[in-house]
Amino acid sequence: NAGVTQTPKFRILKIGQSMTLQCTQDMNHNYMYWYRQDPGMGLKLIYYSVGAGITDKGEVPNGYNVSRSTTEDFPLRLELAAPSQTSVYFCASSYGDSRAVPGELFFGEGSRLTVL
């Protein structure tokens, strides 16, 4: 099992460019998340998905978009990159169901993005 795979690991963007961070999980998890981690701060939720075809905004969604066409994939798109989007991005996945049986949280290795 590969777990949660994120690409790319590093990327430098110019202001105004766009890019997509890819995230794939092979654990058949229904929940997937995108977080950003800024120095000295806790993880901030950007977007999340509770299953294929369903996405919802988190705390800091502005400047980002997501889609969830399959259970496995949850790409994060940055449109018109800005210096404020310089951060480390983590994709995560977990299992959950209506009986509130919680599952472990698995993270990708992170993607370090710099916008200059």
Added chain:
Amino acid sequence: KNEVEQSPQNLTAQEGEFITINCSYSVGISALHWLQQHPGGGIVSLFMLSSGKKKHGRLIATINIQEKHSSLHITASHPRDSAVYICAVRSWTGNQFYFGTGTSLTVIP
């Protein structure tokens, strides 16, 4: 207002010391997670708890649901334990996680 508060923020210990990191939360939860992040590294799950106590090797995690408090203990600490430890709670609805800002642990040989 943070849903999850951790203390201390920073901790330095001598190798072999017993370490405790505390986590308090203010929301209804279905589970609490302890995570570990090494410098420049990814985030791995150490424990998931909904009650009682769990032990993996030298690490012990406890939770008191009534007091909304959890502790992570490291016995016989080692320099390789140096990392940031993050407490996270899963909301009662199961949709979201809330994270503490982490405790940065340095274990000196």
